[in-house]
Amino acid sequence: MSSGSRSPNGRDRRARSLAAGGLALAVVAELSSVGLLGLSGWFISACAVAGAATVSSFSYIAPSGGVRAFALARVAGNYSKRLVLHSAALRRIAAARADLFDRAAGADRAETDGLWSGELLDRSMADADSAGMALIESTTHVAVTAALTTGAVLAVAVSTSLVPAAVLAAGVVVMAVIAHRTPGTAREAEQHTRKALRAEFVTAVDAWTELASLGAAEQLAARTTARFTRLDIEREASARRRHRTTLATGLIGTATLTATAAAGSAPDAPTFVFVALLALGVLAQAEQLAPAAEARATAKAAHHRLTASAPHTASDTAVPEIRSWSTEHGIGFADYPLPPMALRPGSVLGASVARGATLVVTGRSGSGKSTLLRALASSLRQSTDARDGRPAVVAVSADDHLFTGTLGSNWRLADAAPTDDEIDEHLAQLRLNDSGLTATTPVGPGGRQLSGGELRRVCLGRALARHPHVLIVDEPTTGLDDRTARHVLGILTNLPDTTVVLALHDLPACLESAGHMTRLPLDHTSQDAS
Template identity: 85%
Template sequence: MSSSRSPNGRGRRAGSLAAGGLVLAVVAELSSAGLLGLSGWFISACAVAGAATFSSFSYIAPSGGVRAFALARVAGNYSKRLVLHAAALRRVAIARAGLFDRATATDRAQADGLWSGELLDRSMADADSAGMALIEWTTPVAVTAALTAGAVLAVEVSTSLAPAAVLAVGVVAMSVIAHRTPGTAGEAEQHTRKALRAEIVTAVDAWPEIASLGAAEQLAARTTARCTRLDTAREGAGRRRHRTALATGLIGTATVTATAATASAPDAPTFVFVALLSLGVLAQAEQLANAADARATAQAAHRRLTGSVPLGVSDTTVPEMRSWFTEQGIGFADYALPPTALRPGRELGATVARGATLVVTGRSGSGKSTLLRALASSLRQAADGRDSRPAVVAVAADDHLFTGTLGSNWRLADAALTDDEIDELLAELRLNDSGLTATTSVGPGGRQLSGGELRRVYLGRALARRPEVLIVDEPTTGLDDRTARHVLGVLANLRDTTVVIALHDVPVYLEADGRVTRLPLDHTSQEAP
């Protein structure tokens, strides 16, 4: 792979673009400040010259300088937007690629369930925040520092050291106030808004159940309390921003006044130049408050992206087992049921021929889901290095759909799927009876689909991957008896795929199938083979 396509190559190009963009941003802001100061000096000098008799003042050189600053300002602003946005987008792309690289490199025993859909959405948003920090944080800080240094030098050369020192102290004071407590109230507001949004969405989805329980008043009271907390968080964030703006404004006003008072300008135009240049620098310094908030957001996002375990993820450690993967099928042994199971301490094992089905049965809490998760992780390790079609695909009970169409979700499994192929698979799972097509919108998290439709959509996406081993947790949840029988029949007839499913019990119509093996986990079931 060439260096231009490698992560290091992409990082170097993004760094070069970022450096170029910062230089252009500094040039643009220095030109803006120079244009402001020189224009004020020029206008004042013209006024003074016009009031004098037989003045020899020449306007040619100053007017040329004004035009030069104006052109540099326009060109610099346009160029910096192009370059900085290109650099920021590269950083976002690198952060997103790193996120998926990290997911790929995660230990297989911990990977299952680690990168849930909700967590992935949040991680992608964190990658965006980390990438856009170049524009929202780094650039304002770099521009303010360069502009302050240039203005202090110009003021000292034009007048004396005292007003230059006053200007520098004022900018430093504004920077300290802006970065004193960044992001605290904003993060609290964000978390409270997220909790309220989740509460409202849940209430809408579960309204019939809530109404039947007579819990509408309790829910309304709880939602009102969350709204109150959101208002409080918003007021806190607003008060913090107002205090920061007020403090920086007062410091800016005092700085301009002190700079003007200490400036021993030789003439009126020079005094106007110093005053206007100071105003330009202090106006730029006022943007540091927003930059501080962006910095806090980017740093929090970076911590979540680079932490050992993503924030908010529960323990996903699964028990170990010895498994194998051959052309004839799969097998596992030495699997000890976890302590949370109804039958702990017993070691299990089984073999499943290629094209056959293993049904893991047991009551709730017997460890079916844990066994399937452990088997998926172990088989993926056993299948490492295979060059054939995808080895193992697992469909969890709480799988995830991304916002968009049904087709866009299924093309995550196979990007080459056509709408006709998707519609054929929908018909095979009898989802076409519900009017679903490749272009059907699923809504956020699949909320526009029923529970039974969701289970079959998850299953269809896994089937589109055409794996060698398909592991499905509770494939009949939310399905009526007729549809459940049809779905189980589809799974049992996958002659080129080894299937492992978890059910509370084996239906009668599957018991007669010689290619279906049962593995019970609880006390009430028969001994495992």
């Protein structure tokens, strides 16, 4: 295969050709289905009329051959369209997902740092699925209905007159208008409510002991009942829309048959049956325009979210500007504006740390420690390239996350190579074996089966497994007793080839005499930044 055929433009052309072929096969399959329905009805009626007549010259050979031809075309068309359309839809989904990850990987870190949460990524993946499946759920139904209506109107006009053909065409247009006026976000709202209910049930089961001790069971039951009520209302609204569409189908079908019977030259019985079944097939397909309109609106909203310049989040994740640098000899930063909650707001801050040394940022809660670390991590990621296969910067936030699974599966997110025995050795270095934790220990949703101190040490160990050039840790001793905290701080401050930045409320006694350490207080006038 040539390099040109592998190009994005070549892939786009193949994807469009595949989609066009799938739509053509879908039209052939539905035309064959409706043709089979109408011709079969006409054939049966004609046979009955011929059998009732005393003398008849009716020939069954041509109509029976037509029935068989339509049946074979329907089977082949349906099978082929499924293969081709699903292949085209999967290509679109894969392309949307790849574009999503490309944008996430290539986005400006200063603008998107912290935005790509698990929940947001899950929603974005669902949006990619919705955008890709629009080909099957929306575009195909619209194209098939248009082609089917055109063919049926021509067939009715030729077999009877223009009046019933015009009534049938006008009826399909009316159904299209009804579908277009259908609230497009109805399905998305119902799916959102279902997702909220599932998430709440999973959370309630996992945290039932805490909820019971808080006396929150009644409030939770009331909130869940309200969501069930909302889901029932959304279902009833969808049912009413379906009933309106069914009623419109019946009225239009009746009007078409009435116009056929009242035509200038009344058709014979086989022709009347042919028109009735043909109209039924067309209107049954036209009923799919309503869900197609909802699918199109859902895909449109999903496409808008996927192509937005940056993901939307309710939280304020703005990162202050900071100038930083990283060399083989260490890191540094300057011109960092102290936030309003600091003791000297409006001043600028700076520091430098040698390679293998430690910078400890101290200050009371709300003094801006976490904000400084987040700004420094974002700035260093932009200005530093990974060297010798090691990541330039790894940051461990105060609320780092573990995925549902085992300790080993979470550890291997950082380094896929270690065996369970090797991971057990790393856990022992952090004294997690004292609690009986091993690589096969399940952590539960979000790490809920671990204590706060165990969760903190697992996240630290996972970061250490990456062997970064710069390790930034927010509150490394949260949930740890004094003995374990000293042990963990000893590990973090004795990494000879890693520059470490820590945020702590106060400088522990075990670090006051430590070498290769710089303290940066944010709220003490008695000490200045070194």
